[in-house]
Amino acid sequence: MQSGVTKGSLWLPLVFSAALAAAGCASGTDEAVQQDLSKMRKDLDSLNLAAHRSRGETETVLSQLERRTREQSGESARQLSAMNARIDGLAAELNRLSVRLDDLAQRLDGQSRPQGTGSGGRPTPSPSPAPSPSGGARSPGDGTAEESYKAAYLDFTKGNYTLAIAEFREFVRRQPDAPQADGAQYWIGESYFSMGRAAASAGQADKAREALEQSVQEFRKVFVNYPRGRQVPTALYKEALALVELKQVKVAQARLQYLVDNFPQSEEAPLARERLKDLGE
Numbered sequence: 016m017q018s019g020v021t022k023g024s025l026w027l028p029l030v031f032s033a034a035l036a037a038a039g040c041a042s043g044t045d046e047a048v049q050q051d052l053s054k055m056r057k058d059l060d061s062l063n064l065a066a067h068r069s070r071g072e073t074e075t076v077l078s079q080l081e082r083r084t085r086e087q088s089g090e091s092a093r094q095l096s097a098m099n100a101r102i103d104g105l106a107a108e109l110n111r112l113s114v115r116l117d118d119l120a121q122r123l124d125g126q127s128r129p130q131g132t133g134s135g136g137r138p139t140p141s142p143s144p145a146p147s148p149s150g151g152a153r154s155p156g157d158g159t160a161e162e163s164y165k166a167a168y169l170d171f172t173k174g175n176y177t178l179a180i181a182e183f184r185e186f187v188r189r190q191p192d193a194p195q196a197d198g199a200q201y202w203i204g205e206s207y208f209s210m211g212r213a214a215a216s217a218g219q220a221d222k223a224r225e226a227l228e229q230s231v232q233e234f235r236k237v238f239v240n241y242p243r244g245r246q247v248p249t250a251l252y253k254e255a256l257a258l259v260e261l262k263q264v265k266v267a268q269a270r271l272q273y274l275v276d277n278f279p280q281s282e283e284a285p286l287a288r289e290r291l292k293d294l295g296e
């Protein structure tokens with residue numbers, strides 16, 4: 016009996032030690048897990064912080080790019096607007112110079128031609144001015160209004176007057192409300208006017224008269240169809256020049272007087288006054 020107690024007494028310390036060891040192992044395992052979790056949390060926090068920083072940097076870069084794009088777009092628009100204004104200004108100046116050259120050529124021709132003769136000795140005029148509005152594809156029915164307008168004017172500058180007339184007529188038909196419509200109508204009249212002068216220079220009096228009469232009708236359409244158009248004063252003056260060529264002096268004087276009375280600030284008004292003085296002599 017005593018031996019049994021002794022053996023039991025020996026086992027108790029062993030069991031207790033094993034329990035402590037097991038508890039220690041469990042405690043050590045929990046501590047390792049906690050450390051791992053803590054490390055993972057730190058890593059996750061670092062990743063979140065890096066993500067937030069990256070997002071902030073990305074938004075900053077995008078904002079800068081958008082601002083630069085807007086600034087560049089605005090600068091490009093300003094440069095384009097300035098170029099268009101410059102082109103329009105140069106074209107208007109060319110238009111005024113052309114009118115003055117036509118007037119001077121007609122005056123010189125009248126002084127050098129014997130009284131009562133026709134205009135067969137008239138020199139062929141220099142090329143007419145560039146179109147003042149920016150204006151419409153290779154063929155009148157395709158592309159933008161600006162491309163069509165420029166294509167028709169290019170044919171005019173090349174002396175392809177019949178083709179230019181057809182293209183400008185198609186432009187007016189398709190784009191009656193376009194900013195270039197009055198210009199297109201004006202260049203139809205200018206084409207006929209140039210054809211009339213060319214025919215007169217070649218000694219083709221009948222053909223010259225027919226073309227000049229048509230130019231009068233076309234110039235008049237500028238005023239009738241586009242009374243507020245920019246080409247009205249020029250069209251009135253060129254109509255008067257054509258009328259003088261046709262020996263319709265009284266009608267020419269009436270058109271010149273109308274120009275002076277209604278467009279006194281136009282570039283053509285001083286020319287019209289001088290013309291009226293010459294025709295009245």
